[in-house]
Amino acid sequence: MTTQTDYDALVIGAGFSGLAMLHHMREIGLRTLVVDGEDGIGGTWWVNRYPGVRTDSEYSYYSFSFSKEVREEWAWSERYPAGAEVLEYLNFVADRLDLRKDIRLSTRVERAVYDEERNLWTVHFQDGSSLTTTYLISGMGVLSQAIFPDIDGIDGFRGQKYHSSMWPREGVDLAGKRVGLIGLGASGIQVVPEVAKVAGDFFVFQRTPNFVVETTNDPVTAEDMAYLRDHYDEIYEKAANHPFGVAMEPATHSTLEVSPEERDRIFESKWNEGGFHFANECFTDLATNHEASELASAFIRKKIHEIVEDQAVADMLSPTTYSFNGKRVPTGHNYYASFNLPHVHLVDTASEPISRITEKGVVVGDTEYELDVLIFATGFDAMTGTLTKIDIVGRGGRTLREKWLEEGLKSNLGINAHGFPNFFMSLGPQTPYSNLPVPIQLGAQWLQRAIQWARDNDVPFLEATPESETWWMEETERAGKATVMYSEGKKAKAWFLGDNLPGKPEEFQVYMGGGQVYQQFCRQVEADGYRSFLAH
Numbered sequence: 001m002t003t004q005t006d007y008d009a010l011v012i013g014a015g016f017s018g019l020a021m022l023h024h025m026r027e028i029g030l031r032t033l034v035v036d037g038e039d040g041i042g043g044t045w046w047v048n049r050y051p052g053v054r055t056d057s058e059y060s061y062y063s064f065s066f067s068k069e070v071r072e073e074w075a076w077s078e079r080y081p082a083g084a085e086v087l088e089y090l091n092f093v094a095d096r097l098d099l100r101k102d103i104r105l106s107t108r109v110e111r112a113v114y115d116e117e118r119n120l121w122t123v124h125f126q127d128g129s130s131l132t133t134t135y136l137i138s139g140m141g142v143l144s145q146a147i148f149p150d151i152d153g154i155d156g157f158r159g160q161k162y163h164s165s166m167w168p169r170e171g172v173d174l175a176g177k178r179v180g181l182i183g184l185g186a187s188g189i190q191v192v193p194e195v196a197k198v199a200g201d202f203f204v205f206q207r208t209p210n211f212v213v214e215t216t217n218d219p220v221t222a223e224d225m226a227y228l229r230d231h232y233d234e235i236y237e238k239a240a241n242h243p244f245g246v247a248m249e250p251a252t253h254s255t256l257e258v259s260p261e262e263r264d265r266i267f268e269s270k271w272n273e274g275g276f277h278f279a280n281e282c283f284t285d286l287a288t289n290h291e292a293s294e295l296a297s298a299f300i301r302k303k304i305h306e307i308v309e310d311q312a313v314a315d316m317l318s319p320t321t322y323s324f325n326g327k328r329v330p331t332g333h334n335y336y337a338s339f340n341l342p343h344v345h346l347v348d349t350a351s352e353p354i355s356r357i358t359e360k361g362v363v364v365g366d367t368e369y370e371l372d373v374l375i376f377a378t379g380f381d382a383m384t385g386t387l388t389k390i391d392i393v394g395r396g397g398r399t400l401r402e403k404w405l406e407e408g409l410k411s412n413l414g415i416n417a418h419g420f421p422n423f424f425m426s427l428g429p430q431t432p433y434s435n436l437p438v439p440i441q442l443g444a445q446w447l448q449r450a451i452q453w454a455r456d457n458d459v460p461f462l463e464a465t466p467e468s469e470t471w472w473m474e475e476t477e478r479a480g481k482a483t484v485m486y487s488e489g490k491k492a493k494a495w496f497l498g499d500n501l502p503g504k505p506e507e508f509q510v511y512m513g514g515g516q517v518y519q520q521f522c523r524q525v526e527a528d529g530y531r532s533f534l535a536h
């Protein structure tokens with residue numbers, strides 16, 4: 001049945017996902033609108049403006065490959081582009097592909113309701129207005145729903161208080177101030193060296209140390225960009241075929257099959273290449289074998305003890321309760337060396353937790369650390385947070401939030417959930433753990449083909465079958481449990497399992513079986529005539 005709607009496709013979110021979706025939906029002639037609650041394009045990169053914010057991936061594969069114009073005309077300036085440069089890139093993409101005219105900013109979605117009779121979605125906005133659309137697409141981001149910790153007295157702090165992902169656009173003057181930081185995931189790790197440069201006294205409250213892979217941030221030269229342009233497709237293919245979406249050489253040997261000397265030589269050379277090269281290029285099994293991961297852990301602990309002068313501080317910075325790859329590995333830019341500065345103080349809150357926050361600062365044990373500024377880099381309600389915060393109301397008046405609470409986290413390949421016809425997710429939960437522009441682009445291209453197929457074949461809606469959801473839930477769990485992220489007894493508490501948020505069920509939020517494997521599953525769905533998306 002065809003009912004007239006305001007739009008064919010409405011996309012929520014104007015970040016990487018929203019821009020890719022708009023371009024690809026337009027290509028098949030869909031009247032498409034992107035809405036975003038913020039007043040700028042960029043999504044994650046619009047809101048995350050904390051000191052030190054930059055990509056953890058290298059410039060050559062942190063971008064789209066689908067536009068020849070963008071590839072030819074855009075030039076990156078740093079190996080790990082800063083947040084402001086990524087934001088510029090996304091604005092460049094929006095201008096170059098003429099996307100802006102179909103993007104409505106400062107337009108926040110509150111509720112979207114599926115009308116079974118008419119087979120359309122009505123999207124309701126915060127200002128009371130609404131629009132109808134045939135296809136509703138979420139590009140709301142996977143790490144966008146910020147969380148503050150549940151610490152006594154948090155609201156009573158009288159100084160300046162910021163979450164890393166809600167950093168004021170005009171910046172914050174930290175010069176000479178007493179600054180505190182809670183949270184040492186990828187965000188906090190980037191904050192440390194930058195705040196250390198300017199703060200008067202800097203108190204870093206650490207509950208769980210991380211295995212940080214240090215790197216250097218060299219300038220990107222004209223020759224580098226010329227090489228990238230000449231090899232774009234090849235580099236993109238490499239990233240698309242890599243389990244984590246990075247254009248890196250796949251490792252060939254197990255950590256356990258080489259001599260200790262050879263192992264150390266490889267660890268050392270990849271450590272020197274920096275960042276994700278260490279995580280991805282040393283050996284095949286650093287993410288899947290505990291013994292292998294422990295050997296990498298020992299190597300990094302040794303590095304920490306070489307870089308950090310005070311060995312007691314080095315001990316504190318060395319993770320022991322889980323091993324390397326047990327949580328998302330952050331890239332460091334002089335992270336460990338920052339702790340050699342006399343005004344940077346590491347406070348261990350594992351042995352003695354933060355008991356409360358007062359008007360003046362943070363209390364650990366009997367000690368009150370008085371602060372002018374308190375930064376929370378305490379993470380997100382990852383993967384599902386944006387989708388469950390608003391009401392996405394499917395068949396029978398049931399929200400996605402209710403479905404996942406009642407049935408567990410279920411979707412077909414993270415693309416669609418049963419009960420929500422023609423509702424699609426870019427980077428939905430249970431999609432690959434990856435350098436994200438790659439699955440974003442591939443996801444938009446897959447959806448373009450799927451919708452085109454549905455229209456060509458008079459299929460009124462695509463909707464995951466219950467069987468496909470069960471299959472994908474089991475496969476996601478199988479793949480997750482095969483990694484060092486999961487092990488009884490020695491497991492990191494982190495967002496990919498949902499256990500960074502009290503009350504959130506422990507379920508793999510991401511697919512750990514590899515981006516290239518995931519893409520094969522997606523291609524198989526097409527080859528099978530989208531059968532697993534043809535419920536009813």
Ligand code: N01
Nearest residue numbers: 054055056149183184185186187188207208328377378379
């Ligand atoms: O958040 P996180 P994030 N008391 O959840 C601590 C992506 N990203 O914003 O480990 C004390 O990783 C918590 O401590 P613990 C990337 O995918 C990408 O840093 O639970 N501490 C942890 O240290 C990343 O994985 C990039 O003991 C508390 C921290 O807060 C994801 O975003 C850059 C606490 C939260 O770490 C999320 O990273 C940045 C409490 N009550 C982020 N509650 C790039 O690629 C929480 N913590 C550039």
